[in-house]
Amino acid sequence: MPILSLQNISKRFGAVQALSGVSFDVPQGAIYGILGPNGSGKTTLLGIVTDILKADTGSFTLFDKTPTARERRQIGTLLETPNFYHYLSGYKNLEISAAIKQRGKNDIARVLELCGLTARQHAAFKTYSLGMKQRLAIAAVMLGDPDVLILDEPTNGLDPAGIAEVRELIKNLAQAGKTIILASHLLDEVEKVCTHVAILRMGKLLRSGSVDVVISRHDYLELSAADNEALSAALQAYPGCTSAQQNGHLVVAVFSAPPDAAQVNSYLAGKGIWLQHLQLRKKSLEKAFLEITNDPA
Numbered sequence: 338m339p340i341l342s343l344q345n346i347s348k349r350f351g352a353v354q355a356l357s358g359v360s361f362d363v364p365q366g367a368i369y370g371i372l373g374p375n376g377s378g379k380t381t382l383l384g385i386v387t388d389i390l391k392a393d394t395g396s397f398t399l400f401d402k403t404p405t406a407r408e409r410r411q412i413g414t415l416l417e418t419p420n421f422y423h424y425l426s427g428y429k430n431l432e433i434s435a436a437i438k439q440r441g442k443n444d445i446a447r448v449l450e451l452c453g454l455t456a457r458q459h460a461a462f463k464t465y466s467l468g469m470k471q472r473l474a475i476a477a478v479m480l481g482d483p484d485v486l487i488l489d490e491p492t493n494g495l496d497p498a499g500i501a502e503v504r505e506l507i508k509n510l511a512q513a514g515k516t517i518i519l520a521s522h523l524l525d526e527v528e529k530v531c532t533h534v535a536i537l538r539m540g541k542l543l544r545s546g547s548v549d550v551v552i553s554r555h556d557y558l559e560l561s562a563a564d565n566e567a568l569s570a571a572l573q574a575y576p577g578c579t580s581a582q583q584n585g586h587l588v589v590a591v592f593s594a595p596p597d598a599a600q601v602n603s604y605l606a607g608k609g610i611w612l613q614h615l616q617l618r619k620k621s622l623e624k625a626f627l628e629i630t631n632d633p634a
Protein backbone atom coordinates (compact mmCIF):
# COMPACT_ATOMS: atom_id res chain seq x y z
CA MET A 338 0.00 0.00 0.00
CA PRO A 339 1.48 3.38 -0.95
CA ILE A 340 1.57 6.01 1.83
CA LEU A 341 0.54 8.68 -0.66
CA SER A 342 -1.02 8.06 -4.05
CA LEU A 343 -1.62 11.00 -6.41
CA GLN A 344 -4.03 10.56 -9.28
CA ASN A 345 -4.11 13.02 -12.14
CA ILE A 346 -3.63 16.20 -10.06
CA SER A 347 -4.00 19.48 -11.98
CA LYS A 348 -3.88 23.05 -10.71
CA ARG A 349 -4.05 26.35 -12.57
CA PHE A 350 -3.33 29.87 -11.29
CA GLY A 351 -4.89 32.22 -13.84
CA ALA A 352 -2.90 31.75 -17.03
CA VAL A 353 -0.31 29.50 -15.37
CA GLN A 354 -0.88 25.76 -15.47
CA ALA A 355 1.11 24.95 -12.29
CA LEU A 356 0.39 21.20 -12.43
CA SER A 357 -1.05 19.07 -15.20
CA GLY A 358 -2.23 15.52 -14.63
CA VAL A 359 0.40 14.49 -12.09
CA SER A 360 0.17 10.91 -10.78
CA PHE A 361 2.65 8.89 -8.73
CA ASP A 362 2.83 6.71 -5.62
CA VAL A 363 5.05 7.19 -2.57
CA PRO A 364 5.94 3.86 -0.95
CA GLN A 365 6.23 3.46 2.82
CA GLY A 366 9.71 4.23 4.17
CA ALA A 367 10.82 6.13 1.06
CA ILE A 368 12.67 9.40 0.99
CA TYR A 369 10.78 10.75 -2.00
CA GLY A 370 12.27 13.76 -3.78
CA ILE A 371 10.11 16.05 -5.89
CA LEU A 372 12.74 17.45 -8.20
CA GLY A 373 12.38 20.29 -10.65
CA PRO A 374 13.62 23.76 -11.54
CA ASN A 375 12.08 26.91 -10.05
CA GLY A 376 8.43 27.27 -10.99
CA SER A 377 7.98 23.60 -11.97
CA GLY A 378 5.13 23.08 -9.47
CA LYS A 379 6.85 21.43 -6.49
CA THR A 380 5.47 23.76 -3.81
CA THR A 381 2.03 23.71 -5.39
CA LEU A 382 2.05 19.91 -5.22
CA LEU A 383 3.09 19.90 -1.55
CA GLY A 384 0.45 22.58 -0.87
CA ILE A 385 -2.26 20.31 -2.31
CA VAL A 386 -1.12 17.28 -0.35
CA THR A 387 -1.06 19.30 2.89
CA ASP A 388 -4.51 20.78 2.24
CA ILE A 389 -3.31 24.38 1.89
CA LEU A 390 -4.40 24.40 -1.75
CA LYS A 391 -7.17 22.59 -3.56
CA ALA A 392 -6.52 20.72 -6.80
CA ASP A 393 -8.72 21.73 -9.76
CA THR A 394 -8.99 18.11 -10.83
CA GLY A 395 -7.63 14.79 -9.64
CA SER A 396 -7.44 13.26 -6.19
CA PHE A 397 -5.05 11.63 -3.78
CA THR A 398 -5.12 9.09 -0.98
CA LEU A 399 -3.16 9.04 2.27
CA PHE A 400 -2.61 5.63 3.88
CA ASP A 401 -4.94 4.25 1.19
CA LYS A 402 -7.85 6.46 2.33
CA THR A 403 -9.41 9.68 1.18
CA PRO A 404 -7.71 12.00 3.67
CA THR A 405 -9.65 13.14 6.71
CA ALA A 406 -8.35 15.04 9.76
CA ARG A 407 -7.27 11.68 11.21
CA GLU A 408 -4.92 10.84 8.30
CA ARG A 409 -3.63 14.42 8.18
CA ARG A 410 -2.62 14.27 11.84
CA GLN A 411 -0.06 11.64 10.87
CA ILE A 412 1.68 14.11 8.58
CA GLY A 413 4.31 16.60 9.76
CA THR A 414 4.84 19.54 7.46
CA LEU A 415 7.65 22.05 7.09
CA LEU A 416 6.85 24.28 4.14
CA GLU A 417 8.60 27.40 5.37
CA THR A 418 11.00 28.27 8.18
CA PRO A 419 9.03 28.68 11.40
CA ASN A 420 9.35 31.92 13.35
CA PHE A 421 11.20 30.83 16.45
CA TYR A 422 11.87 33.33 19.24
CA HIS A 423 15.56 34.23 19.04
CA TYR A 424 16.04 34.97 22.73
CA LEU A 425 14.29 31.79 23.93
CA SER A 426 15.99 28.40 24.19
CA GLY A 427 15.35 25.54 21.80
CA TYR A 428 13.38 23.82 24.55
CA LYS A 429 11.17 26.87 25.25
CA ASN A 430 10.53 27.32 21.54
CA LEU A 431 9.40 23.70 21.31
CA GLU A 432 7.10 24.25 24.29
CA ILE A 433 5.42 27.00 22.28
CA SER A 434 5.25 24.80 19.16
CA ALA A 435 3.71 22.00 21.25
CA ALA A 436 1.11 24.39 22.70
CA ILE A 437 0.20 25.69 19.21
CA LYS A 438 -0.22 22.10 18.02
CA GLN A 439 -2.22 21.35 21.17
CA ARG A 440 0.22 18.67 22.17
CA GLY A 441 1.67 18.09 25.64
CA LYS A 442 5.25 18.79 26.70
CA ASN A 443 6.08 15.12 27.19
CA ASP A 444 7.26 14.65 23.58
CA ILE A 445 9.81 17.49 23.65
CA ALA A 446 12.74 15.51 25.12
CA ARG A 447 12.22 12.78 22.51
CA VAL A 448 12.27 15.10 19.49
CA LEU A 449 15.28 17.03 20.85
CA GLU A 450 17.16 13.74 21.19
CA LEU A 451 16.02 12.60 17.73
CA CYS A 452 17.33 15.81 16.18
CA GLY A 453 20.61 15.81 18.12
CA LEU A 454 19.80 18.93 20.14
CA THR A 455 19.61 17.60 23.70
CA ALA A 456 23.00 19.04 24.73
CA ARG A 457 22.07 22.53 23.51
CA GLN A 458 18.37 22.51 24.40
CA HIS A 459 18.69 25.28 27.00
CA ALA A 460 20.85 27.60 24.90
CA ALA A 461 19.14 30.55 23.19
CA PHE A 462 17.96 29.93 19.64
CA LYS A 463 20.06 32.87 18.41
CA THR A 464 23.24 31.01 19.43
CA TYR A 465 22.39 28.01 17.20
CA SER A 466 24.19 27.30 13.93
CA LEU A 467 22.09 27.35 10.73
CA GLY A 468 22.01 23.55 10.75
CA MET A 469 20.83 23.47 14.36
CA LYS A 470 18.09 26.01 13.61
CA GLN A 471 16.79 23.83 10.80
CA ARG A 472 17.07 20.72 12.97
CA LEU A 473 14.96 22.50 15.60
CA ALA A 474 12.38 23.24 12.89
CA ILE A 475 12.32 19.53 12.04
CA ALA A 476 12.10 18.69 15.77
CA ALA A 477 8.98 20.88 15.97
CA VAL A 478 7.49 18.96 13.02
CA MET A 479 8.26 15.67 14.77
CA LEU A 480 6.19 16.59 17.87
CA GLY A 481 3.39 14.07 18.06
CA ASP A 482 5.46 11.51 16.13
CA PRO A 483 3.95 11.80 12.62
CA ASP A 484 4.55 8.88 10.24
CA VAL A 485 5.12 11.10 7.22
CA LEU A 486 7.20 14.25 6.90
CA ILE A 487 6.75 16.79 4.13
CA LEU A 488 9.64 19.21 3.71
CA ASP A 489 9.98 22.01 1.16
CA GLU A 490 13.62 22.59 0.19
CA PRO A 491 14.88 21.50 3.64
CA THR A 492 18.51 22.54 3.05
CA ASN A 493 17.80 25.87 1.34
CA GLY A 494 19.94 28.70 2.70
CA LEU A 495 22.13 26.46 4.87
CA ASP A 496 25.93 26.41 4.91
CA PRO A 497 27.69 23.16 3.88
CA ALA A 498 27.91 21.92 7.49
CA GLY A 499 24.20 22.62 8.03
CA ILE A 500 23.31 20.85 4.77
CA ALA A 501 25.25 17.76 5.86
CA GLU A 502 23.57 17.77 9.32
CA VAL A 503 20.06 18.07 7.90
CA ARG A 504 20.67 15.37 5.28
CA GLU A 505 21.97 13.04 7.98
CA LEU A 506 18.89 13.73 10.09
CA ILE A 507 16.56 13.02 7.17
CA LYS A 508 18.29 9.69 6.55
CA ASN A 509 18.09 8.80 10.26
CA LEU A 510 14.37 9.58 10.33
CA ALA A 511 13.79 7.33 7.32
CA GLN A 512 15.79 4.58 9.01
CA ALA A 513 13.51 4.95 12.01
CA GLY A 514 10.59 4.10 9.69
CA LYS A 515 9.33 7.55 8.66
CA THR A 516 8.31 8.29 5.09
CA ILE A 517 9.75 11.58 3.88
CA ILE A 518 8.59 13.65 0.93
CA LEU A 519 10.80 16.59 0.08
CA ALA A 520 10.87 19.18 -2.67
CA SER A 521 14.26 20.10 -4.06
CA HIS A 522 15.74 21.84 -7.05
CA LEU A 523 19.11 20.23 -6.28
CA LEU A 524 19.99 17.13 -8.22
CA ASP A 525 22.88 16.52 -5.85
CA GLU A 526 20.51 16.52 -2.87
CA VAL A 527 18.21 14.00 -4.48
CA GLU A 528 21.14 11.75 -5.35
CA LYS A 529 22.63 11.93 -1.86
CA VAL A 530 19.43 11.62 0.18
CA CYS A 531 16.49 10.23 -1.78
CA THR A 532 15.48 6.67 -2.57
CA HIS A 533 12.78 7.80 -5.03
CA VAL A 534 12.22 10.80 -7.23
CA ALA A 535 9.49 12.48 -9.28
CA ILE A 536 10.85 14.93 -11.84
CA LEU A 537 8.61 17.88 -12.70
CA ARG A 538 9.03 20.37 -15.51
CA MET A 539 6.49 23.15 -16.07
CA GLY A 540 3.90 21.28 -14.03
CA LYS A 541 4.26 18.01 -15.94
CA LEU A 542 5.62 14.82 -14.45
CA LEU A 543 8.53 13.67 -16.62
CA ARG A 544 9.55 10.56 -14.69
CA SER A 545 8.96 8.95 -11.31
CA GLY A 546 10.19 5.91 -9.39
CA SER A 547 13.35 4.71 -7.70
CA VAL A 548 16.32 7.09 -8.14
CA ASP A 549 18.55 4.40 -9.66
CA VAL A 550 16.00 3.57 -12.32
CA VAL A 551 14.72 7.08 -13.09
CA ILE A 552 18.10 8.76 -13.32
CA SER A 553 19.86 5.74 -14.79
CA ARG A 554 23.50 6.32 -15.48
CA HIS A 555 24.45 3.45 -17.69
CA ASP A 556 28.10 3.19 -18.46
CA TYR A 557 29.14 3.77 -22.04
CA LEU A 558 32.18 2.80 -24.06
CA GLU A 559 34.57 4.98 -25.99
CA LEU A 560 36.31 3.08 -28.78
CA SER A 561 38.41 3.63 -31.87
CA ALA A 562 39.77 1.44 -34.67
CA ALA A 563 41.45 1.95 -38.04
CA ASP A 564 37.98 2.03 -39.65
CA ASN A 565 35.57 3.78 -37.26
CA GLU A 566 32.70 3.47 -39.74
CA ALA A 567 32.95 -0.34 -39.73
CA LEU A 568 33.41 -0.21 -35.94
CA SER A 569 30.23 1.76 -35.41
CA ALA A 570 28.24 -0.52 -37.78
CA ALA A 571 29.48 -3.62 -35.93
CA LEU A 572 28.60 -2.09 -32.56
CA GLN A 573 25.09 -1.24 -33.70
CA ALA A 574 24.56 -4.96 -34.37
CA TYR A 575 25.82 -5.87 -30.87
CA PRO A 576 23.00 -7.05 -28.55
CA GLY A 577 21.97 -4.30 -26.11
CA CYS A 578 23.80 -1.50 -27.94
CA THR A 579 21.29 1.36 -28.31
CA SER A 580 23.58 3.73 -30.21
CA ALA A 581 27.11 3.85 -31.60
CA GLN A 582 28.02 7.24 -32.97
CA GLN A 583 31.26 8.71 -34.24
CA ASN A 584 32.43 11.63 -32.15
CA GLY A 585 35.73 13.06 -33.50
CA HIS A 586 38.23 10.22 -33.70
CA LEU A 587 36.20 8.10 -31.25
CA VAL A 588 33.03 6.03 -31.42
CA VAL A 589 30.73 6.42 -28.38
CA ALA A 590 28.61 3.33 -27.75
CA VAL A 591 25.65 3.37 -25.35
CA PHE A 592 24.02 0.21 -24.01
CA SER A 593 20.69 -0.64 -22.41
CA ALA A 594 22.56 -2.42 -19.58
CA PRO A 595 26.11 -1.93 -18.26
CA PRO A 596 28.44 -3.24 -21.03
CA ASP A 597 31.19 -5.84 -20.51
CA ALA A 598 34.19 -4.23 -22.24
CA ALA A 599 36.09 -7.54 -22.61
CA GLN A 600 33.10 -9.20 -24.30
CA VAL A 601 32.63 -6.26 -26.67
CA ASN A 602 36.35 -6.41 -27.52
CA SER A 603 36.26 -10.11 -28.31
CA TYR A 604 33.02 -9.70 -30.37
CA LEU A 605 34.72 -6.99 -32.45
CA ALA A 606 37.89 -9.07 -32.88
CA GLY A 607 35.64 -11.86 -34.20
CA LYS A 608 34.46 -9.40 -36.85
CA GLY A 609 38.07 -8.57 -37.77
CA ILE A 610 38.01 -5.18 -36.01
CA TRP A 611 41.07 -4.54 -33.85
CA LEU A 612 40.68 -1.75 -31.35
CA GLN A 613 43.19 1.03 -30.85
CA HIS A 614 41.25 2.49 -27.92
CA LEU A 615 38.66 1.08 -25.50
CA GLN A 616 37.53 2.87 -22.37
CA LEU A 617 34.55 2.39 -20.06
CA ARG A 618 33.05 5.69 -18.95
CA LYS A 619 30.25 6.63 -16.55
CA LYS A 620 27.59 9.09 -17.54
CA SER A 621 27.42 11.89 -14.98
CA LEU A 622 24.24 12.27 -12.97
CA GLU A 623 24.03 15.81 -14.30
CA LYS A 624 24.11 14.56 -17.89
CA ALA A 625 21.50 11.87 -17.22
CA PHE A 626 19.23 14.49 -15.61
CA LEU A 627 19.66 16.99 -18.44
CA GLU A 628 18.78 14.28 -20.94
CA ILE A 629 15.50 13.68 -19.09
CA THR A 630 14.57 17.34 -18.62
CA ASN A 631 15.57 18.40 -22.15
CA ASP A 632 13.86 15.50 -23.87
CA PRO A 633 11.10 17.14 -25.95
CA ALA A 634 9.00 13.96 -25.57
Ligand SMILES: Nc1ncnc2c1ncn2[C@@H]1O[C@H](COP(=O)(O)OP(=O)(O)OP(=O)(O)O)[C@@H](O)[C@H]1O
Pocket residue numbers: 350351353354355373374375376377378379380381382522
Ligand atom coordinates in the same frame (compact mmCIF):
# COMPACT_ATOMS: atom_id res chain seq x y z
N1 LIG B 1 -0.63 31.72 -5.64
C1 LIG B 1 -0.20 31.77 -6.90
N2 LIG B 1 -0.69 32.64 -7.78
C2 LIG B 1 -0.27 32.67 -9.06
N3 LIG B 1 0.67 31.86 -9.57
C3 LIG B 1 1.24 30.97 -8.74
C4 LIG B 1 0.83 30.88 -7.36
N4 LIG B 1 1.56 29.89 -6.78
C5 LIG B 1 2.38 29.40 -7.75
N5 LIG B 1 2.17 30.04 -8.92
C6 LIG B 1 2.86 29.75 -10.20
O1 LIG B 1 2.75 28.36 -10.44
C7 LIG B 1 3.97 27.83 -10.97
C8 LIG B 1 4.52 26.74 -10.06
O2 LIG B 1 4.94 27.36 -8.85
P1 LIG B 1 5.55 26.54 -7.62
O3 LIG B 1 5.84 27.51 -6.54
O4 LIG B 1 4.68 25.39 -7.31
O5 LIG B 1 6.90 26.00 -8.26
P2 LIG B 1 8.19 25.44 -7.52
O6 LIG B 1 8.67 24.31 -8.36
O7 LIG B 1 7.90 25.14 -6.10
O8 LIG B 1 9.19 26.65 -7.63
P3 LIG B 1 10.28 27.18 -6.57
O9 LIG B 1 11.39 26.18 -6.59
O10 LIG B 1 10.65 28.50 -7.15
O11 LIG B 1 9.59 27.29 -5.24
C9 LIG B 1 4.90 29.04 -11.11
O12 LIG B 1 4.81 29.52 -12.44
C10 LIG B 1 4.35 30.03 -10.12
O13 LIG B 1 4.64 31.36 -10.52
